[in-house]
Amino acid sequence: MINKEWMTVLSQEKIAVNIYELTLKGELVQQMNEPGRFVHLKVNEQMMPLLRRPISVASIDKENSQFTMIYRAEGEGTKLLAQKKAGETIDVLGPLGNGFPVEAAQPGDTALLVGGGIGVPPLYELSKQLNERGVRTIHVLGFQSADTSFYVEAFSALGDTYVATVDGSLGVKGFVTDAIQQYGLEADILYSCGPLPMLRALEEAQLTKKGFISLEERMGCGIGACFACVCHTKSDPTGTDYRKVCSDGPVFPIGEVAL
Amino acid sequence: MSRLETQLPGLTLKNPIMPASGCFGFGREFSQLYDLNVLGSIMIKATTEEARFGNPTPRVAETPGGMLNAIGLQNPGLEKVVEQELPWLSQFDLPIIANVAGSQVEDYVEVARTISQVENVHALELNISCPNVKTGGIAFGTVPETARHLTKMVKEVSEVPVYVKLSPNVSNIVEMAKAVEDGGADGLTMINTLVGMRIDVKTGNPILANRTGGLSGPAIKPVAIRMIYEVSQQTDLPIIGMGGISTVEDIIEFYLAGASAVAVGTANFANPFICPELIEGVEQYLIDNKIDHISDLSGRSWKKDVKRAYHCS
Numbered sequence: 360m361i362n363k364e365w366m367t368v369l370s371q372e373k374i375a376v377n378i379y380e381l382t383l384k385g386e387l388v389q390q391m392n393e394p395g396r397f398v399h400l401k402v403n404e405q406m407m408p409l410l411r412r413p414i415s416v417a418s419i420d421k422e423n424s425q426f427t428m429i430y431r432a433e434g435e436g437t438k439l440l441a442q443k444k445a446g447e448t449i450d451v452l453g454p455l456g457n458g459f460p461v462e463a464a465q466p467g468d469t470a471l472l473v474g475g476g477i478g479v480p481p482l483y484e485l486s487k488q489l490n491e492r493g494v495r496t497i498h499v500l501g502f503q504s505a506d507t508s509f510y511v512e513a514f515s516a517l518g519d520t521y522v523a524t525v526d527g528s529l530g531v532k533g534f535v536t537d538a539i540q541q542y543g544l545e546a547d548i549l550y551s552c553g554p555l556p557m558l559r560a561l562e563e564a565q566l567t568k569k570g571f572i573s574l575e576e577r578m579g580c581g582i583g584a585c586f587a588c589v590c591h592t593k594s595d596p597t598g599t600d601y602r603k604v605c606s607d608g609p610v611f612p613i614g615e616v617a618l
Numbered sequence: 619m620s621r622l623e624t625q626l627p628g629l630t631l632k633n634p635i636m637p638a639s640g641c642f643g644f645g646r647e648f649s650q651l652y653d654l655n656v657l658g659s660i661m662i663k664a665t666t667e668e669a670r671f672g673n674p675t676p677r678v679a680e681t682p683g684g685m686l687n688a689i690g691l692q693n694p695g696l697e698k699v700v701e702q703e704l705p706w707l708s709q710f711d712l713p714i715i716a717n718v719a720g721s722q723v724e725d726y727v728e729v730a731r732t733i734s735q736v737e738n739v740h741a742l743e744l745n746i747s748c749p750n751v752k753t754g755g756i757a758f759g760t761v762p763e764t765a766r767h768l769t770k771m772v773k774e775v776s777e778v779p780v781y782v783k784l785s786p787n788v789s790n791i792v793e794m795a796k797a798v799e800d801g802g803a804d805g806l807t808m809i810n811t812l813v814g815m816r817i818d819v820k821t822g823n824p825i826l827a828n829r830t831g832g833l834s835g836p837a838i839k840p841v842a843i844r845m846i847y848e849v850s851q852q853t854d855l856p857i858i859g860m861g862g863i864s865t866v867e868d869i870i871e872f873y874l875a876g877a878s879a880v881a882v883g884t885a886n887f888a889n890p891f892i893c894p895e896l897i898e899g900v901e902q903y904l905i906d907n908k909i910d911h912i913s914d915l916s917g918r919s920w921k922k923d924v925k926r927a928y929h930c931s
Binding site: 361363401406407408409410411452576577578579580581582583584585586587588589590591598599601606 | 640641642643646647648650651663669670671672675676677678679680681682683684685687689692694695835836837884886887888889890891
């Protein structure tokens with residue numbers, strides 16, 4: 360069930376360079392189950408920005424009717440969002456999209472969770488739910504540098520956690536694929552979210568038999584009506600077959616969409 | 619009769635407020651949010667003879683008070699629309715307006731012939747104004763004689779009234795309106811988007827993969843109002859007005875300019891519940907301002923000889 364609700368800001372904190380952690384409270388949280396879904400936020404009531412901003416859900420706390428997002432304040436919309444203070448309200452539409460299937464991993468399995476930059480947040484709720492299910496999680500987190508990294512300790516509390524930074528200021532110098540190779544990481548299932556080049560590299564590496572990736576795309580409506588965020592499928596890469604990232608995804612089985 | 623019930627060629631509308639083509643798909647997504655029966659109609663996504671994937675992404679870019687889009691008429695093609703989308707829509711008590719597009723005259727004629735026979739299609743909207751396809755679309759909507767000819771050909775095969783969607787990307791909108799009226803159009807819908815572009819100052823490249831796109835949203839409302847004001851005084855055709863509507867006052871303004879119904883486009887993206895909210899809001903506005911029927915407002919900005927039935931509050 361998709362709802363629209365004015366949710367209340369409980370806290371907003373800057374946790375790394377340009378990275379904010381925002382926690383909202385409201386009834387809409389009761390609709391949140393699957394990790395990897397997103398909410399669509401109207402950051403103000405003005406005509407600029409006109410459209411909503413899709414932000415992934417980083418953790419869900421149903422008991423207290425609150426959820427947390429982690430986002431990078433980069434464009435006009437997210438910079439306005441970063442100014443929201445505790446007690447203020449935000450127009451939230453959600454939860455939207457299809458998330459990561461937790462049940463695809465069996466108890467006792469090992470899952471490799473690979474995130475790049477602002478693709479890391481949805482993996483946190485995913486890891487929590489996998490661990491509750493008895494799935495062992497290994498995390499590989501990629502960032503530009505140490506000062507833009509976040510949640511490394513939080514992930515470490517849930518399972519082995521490896522970090523790669525482009526400038527080498529934290530963990531392995533290079534990309535997530537370098538860290539995976541260097542430590543010889545193996546798993547039964549892969550879950551990943553991050554920039555397209557990273558997802559392509561993971562798909563080519565064929566680390567696991569099954570895997571799921573979460574895509575990012577400029578969106579209009581966020582509910583599948585406007586056709587702004589479509590992509591081709593792997594089986595019909597130049598034809599008319601398509602998937603909508605917002606409503607068919609953002610999570611897809613590896614090999615379903617053309618990257 | 620309610621304050622909102624509206625009769626137009628081919629259309630008996632519970633209310634004159636409907637989602638605009640391309641902003642509502644075929645209704646499936648919004649049906650998860652509210653009961654589509656509250657709408658006056660739905661202008662369904664443009665249908666072409668063959669399925670189209672459309673343009674590469676990025677397909678949208680924001681602008682102050684607006685957005686550019688270059689979707690490129692993505693749709694599943696005539697056969698699937700007729701066999702799957704329209705039958706699905708028949709569960710609702712809605713007269714559907716089918717948006718018809720193509721690359722050449724024969725395409726439009728073929729789509730119009732077939733889709734106009736579907737029971738819940740009560741009118742066609744001839745799309746001669748899409749700026750985002752290489753052939754067809756706007757190419758038919760900027761030369762009066764071409765538009766007149768296409769309208770005439772479609773009218774010959776259509777089982778239902780034909781509304782022509784006008785492009786604002788012309789120097790003389792009245793001439794275009796008169797040309798399609800000559801071609802036998804039953805009504806007009808206006809306006810489609812304005813061709814625009816945004817360039818990423820970091821990369822130096824256009825943001826949209828298609829380079830140019832169609833500008834919609836509140837930013838284009840004054841253009842729509844001006845064009846409806848001009849056209850409604852020069853033709854006898856009813857006008858379904860669109861272009862940046864997002865508030866009750868916007869709808870009133872479109873009526874005052876000369877519209878007989880309105881469609882809501884881009885605003886559905888910012889607030890997916892906007893159509894039902896506006897339908898309730900307009901009814902309340904009419905009650906508050908003691909206006910018996912919304913049609914009393916139509917053209918009031920230029921019908922100076924008619925005694926003003928109300929005063930703007």
